[in-house]
Amino acid sequence: MFREIMQTLAGDAQADRIVPPSGFTARLTAFTAAAMAFLAVFALALSLATHRLAERWSTSLAQSSTIRISAPLDQREAQTRAVLALLQTTPGVASSRALDPAEQRALLEPWFGPDLPVETLPIPQLVEVVETTEGYDAQGLRLRLAAEAPGAILDDHARWRRPLVRAAGRLHVLGLGALALILCAMAAMITLAAMSALAANRDVMRVLRLIGARDTFIARAFVRRFTIRAAGGALFGTLAGMLAIWALPSVEQAGGFLTGLGFTGAGWLAPLLVPPVAGLTAFWATRLAALRALRSIS
Secondary structure (H helix, E strand, O other): OHHHHHHHHHOOHHHHOOOOOOOHHHHHHHHHHHHHHHHHHHHHHHHHHHHHHHHHHHHHHHOEEEEEEOOOHHHHHHHHHHHHHHHHOOOOEEEEEEOOHHHHHHHHHHHHOOOOOHHHOOOOEEEEEEEOOOOOOHHHHHHHHHHHOOOEEEEOOHHHHHHHHHHHHHHHHHHHHHHHHHHHHHHHHHHHHHHHHHHHOHHHHHHHHHOOOOHHHHHHHHHHHHHHHHHHHHHHHHHHHHHHHHHOOOOOOOOOOHHHOOOOHHHHHHHHHHHHHHHHHHHHHHHHHHHHHHHHOO
């Protein structure tokens, strides 16, 4: 198959003359390939970004948990000390610390504003727990907390982690699905453009057959021209898409998920696969259309 593709792309100067070098089909093929490649870059960026997001959520939430101490004010400090002492002797706990009022205010600020009087409100004391790679026995820790500090409740983030990771995974699949749909739409549009060119040159192909031209000779001329057009347009669209991704604000400039939409490190090489894939798609789409049109010519 690779040899056949290379022979087709090598071309034949005489065969190229039977395909119109410009006009509606040429512009349509190049524009379609460029537009679809531009969208493919964004779909690829979305897929990679959600994959990174799922890994980050899974890693960060899996190795941290929180203990909420909902005790009366006169008992809260004593129970906090008891919880911290208990955590120091718990296997699988790397570190633990009680959040100060400023940190708890920062956690509640998005919902209640910056002037929330944390010190005067019955807000539970939070204790951050960072576990080792081996982890700890959550059920055993809950039983020990119930005995040592009745007001302490362990939240291992499992109920928050699973839906977030599942949602990010689905977005990853959605990005791959969008990429597949874009390639299918590109193949459909290039096929329509090739069929239009084939229909316009139907009489030429019939004459070529009469003088002894083989179907492969005729088909290769159309396949080569449309493959080069599609690959060139896809290259332009890919570069434009990469430039647009690069121009997006960084995570440091503005927080949020959309600012993480992009490529990192070797990921910038991934969009460079779009033009070859577009050219390969155009090759097979045009080949099938050309052979079908040649079979219909009596």
